[in-house]
Amino acid sequence: MGDIFSNRRTIRKYADEPVDNSLLDELLEKSCRASTTGNMQVYSIIITRTEAMKKELAPFHFNQKMITEAPVVLTFCADFNRFNKWCRLRKAEPGYDNFLSFFTAAIDALLVAQTFCIAAESEGLGICYLGTTTYNAGKIIKALDIPHGVVPVTTITLGWPAEHPEQVDRLPLKAVVHDEKYADYTDGDINCYYSEKEKRADTNKFIKENNKETLAQVFTDVRYSKADNIFFSGEFLKVLKEQGFVEYL
Amino acid sequence: MGDIFSNRRTIRKYADEPVDNSLLDELLEKSCRASTTGNMQVYSIIITRTEAMKKELAPFHFNQKMITEAPVVLTFCADFNRFNKWCRLRKAEPGYDNFLSFFTAAIDALLVAQTFCIAAESEGLGICYLGTTTYNAGKIIKALDIPHGVVPVTTITLGWPAEHPEQVDRLPLKAVVHDEKYADYTDGDINCYYSEKEKRADTNKFIKENNKETLAQVFTDVRYSKADNIFFSGEFLKVLKEQGFVEYL
Numbered sequence: 001m002g003d004i005f006s007n008r009r010t011i012r013k014y015a016d017e018p019v020d021n022s023l024l025d026e027l028l029e030k031s032c033r034a035s036t037t038g039n040m041q042v043y044s045i046i047i048t049r050t051e052a053m054k055k056e057l058a059p060f061h062f063n064q065k066m067i068t069e070a071p072v073v074l075t076f077c078a079d080f081n082r083f084n085k086w087c088r089l090r091k092a093e094p095g096y097d098n099f100l101s102f103f104t105a106a107i108d109a110l111l112v113a114q115t116f117c118i119a120a121e122s123e124g125l126g127i128c129y130l131g132t133t134t135y136n137a138g139k140i141i142k143a144l145d146i147p148h149g150v151v152p153v154t155t156i157t158l159g160w161p162a163e164h165p166e167q168v169d170r171l172p173l174k175a176v177v178h179d180e181k182y183a184d185y186t187d188g189d190i191n192c193y194y195s196e197k198e199k200r201a202d203t204n205k206f207i208k209e210n211n212k213e214t215l216a217q218v219f220t221d222v223r224y225s226k227a228d229n230i231f232f233s234g235e236f237l238k239v240l241k242e243q244g245f246v247e248y249l
Numbered sequence: 250m251g252d253i254f255s256n257r258r259t260i261r262k263y264a265d266e267p268v269d270n271s272l273l274d275e276l277l278e279k280s281c282r283a284s285t286t287g288n289m290q291v292y293s294i295i296i297t298r299t300e301a302m303k304k305e306l307a308p309f310h311f312n313q314k315m316i317t318e319a320p321v322v323l324t325f326c327a328d329f330n331r332f333n334k335w336c337r338l339r340k341a342e343p344g345y346d347n348f349l350s351f352f353t354a355a356i357d358a359l360l361v362a363q364t365f366c367i368a369a370e371s372e373g374l375g376i377c378y379l380g381t382t383t384y385n386a387g388k389i390i391k392a393l394d395i396p397h398g399v400v401p402v403t404t405i406t407l408g409w410p411a412e413h414p415e416q417v418d419r420l421p422l423k424a425v426v427h428d429e430k431y432a433d434y435t436d437g438d439i440n441c442y443y444s445e446k447e448k449r450a451d452t453n454k455f456i457k458e459n460n461k462e463t464l465a466q467v468f469t470d471v472r473y474s475k476a477d478n479i480f481f482s483g484e485f486l487k488v489l490k491e492q493g494f495v496e497y498l
Contacts, residue, residue, distance in 0.1 A: 005279035005368050028426055030254035032419050034363065035378045038472055041420055046427045053429055077431075082424070083468075086439050092465035095475020100482040103383055106352075107359060107403060111378075114283065114363040119254050129284045129360075134352055145430040154356060170281050171290055175331070177277055178295045180302055181394040182326075190335050216341035219332075223287055226344020233349040 004122050009167055011126025014070050014159025023123065024072065031116040036108045042080050042101075043109035045116075046144050046152075048073035056143050060136035061155065066128050070157035075133065075140065076113040078105030081149035096149075102245035106153045113154050126161035129154060135232045137239045151243050169197050253371050258416055260375025263319050263408025272372065273321065280365040285357045291329050291350075292358035294365075295393050295401075297322040305392050309385035310404065315377050319406035324382065324389065325362040327354030330398035345398075351494035355402045362403050375410035378403060384481045386488045400492050418446050 028045065036042070048054055049072055057075075058067045067073055080096045087094040095101075117127045133140065133155045140152045175193035185193075197203060203215050210218045220226070240246045277294065285291070297303055298321055306324075307316045316322060329345045336343040344350075366376045382389065382404045389401045424442035434442075446452060452464050459467045469475070489495045 005282055005364065008282050010284055025422060029422055032422065032425060033254055033257050035259055035366070035376075037378075037380045038468065039417055039419075040468065040473075041425060044425055044427060044431065046429075046431055048429060050429060079425075082434055082439070082442075085434050085436075086443055087465040087469055089436055089439055090463040090465035092463060092469040093475075094465075094469055095478050096473070098475075098478045098482040100383060100478050100485055101473075103355075103485065104380065106355075107380070110356060110359040111363045114360045115254065115367065117284070118364065118367050127284075129286075131286045131353065131356070134349060144427075145433075147431060147433050150431065168288055170288075173274065173278055173281065176281060176290060176293055176328075178293060178393075180295075180297060180299060182293065182295055182396060182399065184394075184396050185331055185334050187334075187338060190331070190338055193331075194335055214339040214341060216336040216339035216343075219287065219289065220336055220341040220343050224289075224345070224350075226342075226347075229344050229347045229349050233347040236349055236352065 004118065007167070008121055009126075009165050010128050011159070011161045011163060011165075012066050012128050012157075013161070013163040014066075014126065014157075015162040017160050018071050019125065019158060019160070027116055027119045027123070030119045031112045034111040034115040036111070037104050040083055041108065042078065042083055042105035043112050044077045044079040044082070044150060045112070046075040046077065046146075048075065053143070057140065060139045060143070061130050061132040064130060064132070066130070066157040070128075070159045072158040073155060074113075074116070074158060075144060075152050075155045076109045077146065077150050077152045078102055078109050079150045080105055081147050084149055097244045099240070099246050102151065102240055106151070109153050113156060117156060120158060124160070125158055128157045130157065134236050137236060138242070141239065141243070148242075148244050151239060151245065166202075169200060171197065253367065256416070257370055258375075258414050259377050260408070260410045260412060260414075261315050261377050261406075262410070262412040263315075263375065263406075264411040266320070266409050268321050268374065268407060268409070276365055276368045276372070279368045280361045283360040283364040285360070286353050289332055290357065291327065291332055291345075291354035292361050293326045293328040293331070293399060294361070295324040295326065295395075297324065302392070306389065309388045309392070310379050310381040313379060313381070315379070315406040319377075319408045321407040322404060323362075323365070323407060324393060324401050324404045325358045326395065326399050326401045327351055327358050328399045329354055330396050333398055346493045348489070348495050351400065351489055355400070358402050362405060366405060369407060373409070374407055377406045379406065383485050386485060387491070390488065390492070397491075397493050400488060400494065415451075418449060420446070
């Protein structure tokens with residue numbers, strides 16, 4: 001068990017070998033034992049296996065090659081549609097058309113997604129998260145026939161590993177953990193916690209490739225720019241409104 | 250491994266036995282290997298062990314007894330504060346004061362939280378999620394000295410199990426999984442998928458205890474009412490604004 005957590009790597013290259021349906025079902029069954037708010041299970045998982053659908057989804061994930069190369073793609077959704085339908089069939093009037101309910105369902109979906117990933121990795125499979133899901137949620141909704149009350153929140157690609165990449169670095173534990181109260185960071189703390197990351201050869205290669213002076217600039221100017229974040233914030237909030245979660249905004 | 254996923258239960262009663270600091274650190278180290286957007290690690294974890302702080306937090310979690318009875322309470326936060334400070338010290342101007350960035354950081358925090366739970370359960374520990382974190386995030390922020398740029402998104406209580414409750418039911422897998430496209434539910438599908446849950450003795454006891462006619466009414470009228478959801482949606486959005494994630498709303 002220790003190894004499964006401590007030695008994990010995100011896998012972006014997959015062997016040309018299918019993932020059995022029965023294994024996939026077993027992993028999904030395990031995932032659904034994850035904690036869920038009030039046992040409402042306000043999530044859905046959409047499985048993509050066909051070439052046609054992978055090609056349709058690819059541009060919404062900025063054509064990252066994992067989408068078309070992985071044998072399986074899973075889209076995890078915050079889903080109050082099923083629960084609302086059940087309520088209405090049982091003389092109950094659901095009041096879940098609001099932001100708190102969306103976030104509750106998003107938590108449910110993300111706990112299932114991460115449980116799936118760990119269960120998959122414990123079987124030797126490899127996964128990669130695609131953060132692009134929230135950027136283009138509206139387009140994914142159309143492609144997958146997702147109804148009102150449902151919002152995709154994350155996507156993973158799944159397959160048997162065809163690579164064994166170097167493990168990426170992490171900040172020291174004390175940089176992300178606080179004892180009893182949040183101890184805000186001094187400049188000295190920040191310099192100390194980021195020093196190992198900044199010394200790495202791969203970091204310096206990455207800065208040069210991006211023509212930047214510091215690693216932080218690669219994030220703010222290239223990878224996750226303010227303009228992009230504001231644009232996609234607007235897009236995502238529009239999706240929440242269209243799907244019925246922020247009608248009063 | 251199969252057992253750890255398939256046989257899990259949420260644990261709400263804990264033995265009067267501490268969780269070693271070294272074990273806790275080991276579990277936190279494992280959790281931080283979870284996937285994180287762009288390796289930014291935009292999350293923080295606040296550890297509560299003292300009686301005084303547990304008592305202070307308890308009312309914000311509606312005095313659920315797990316808060317004061319568990320040896321350890323962990324509050325998981327979406328955190329751009331540390332990353333922003335690093336950017337500013339490295340001649341980079343962060344653009345993460347927006348909703349997409351909040352949601353990205355929330356995903357990061359939730360993947361770490363769920364990894365922690367599975368790692369803890371694999372050591373025989375028991376956990377319980379407290380969904381109340383988003384309800385009273387503003388009060389938790391004050392109690393834990395949480396700065397601008399940081400929002401608590403979930404809390405877990407942790408300890409050695411002092412109970413072995415019956416495993417709760419789940420919907421059949423086909424109720425939550427869709428193949429290639431989202432197949433919306435007919436009334437017949439809903440009746441079929443919820444029939445097992447509705448037949449259970451504990452369900453019917455629960456309906457009677459709450460003086461309701463159907464299980465769905467227990468959710469809509471008692472547990473998660475529209476009025477509460479709308480009130481706490483407003484509170485949570487106010488927190489996102491105060492913490493700097495939706496300035497343009």
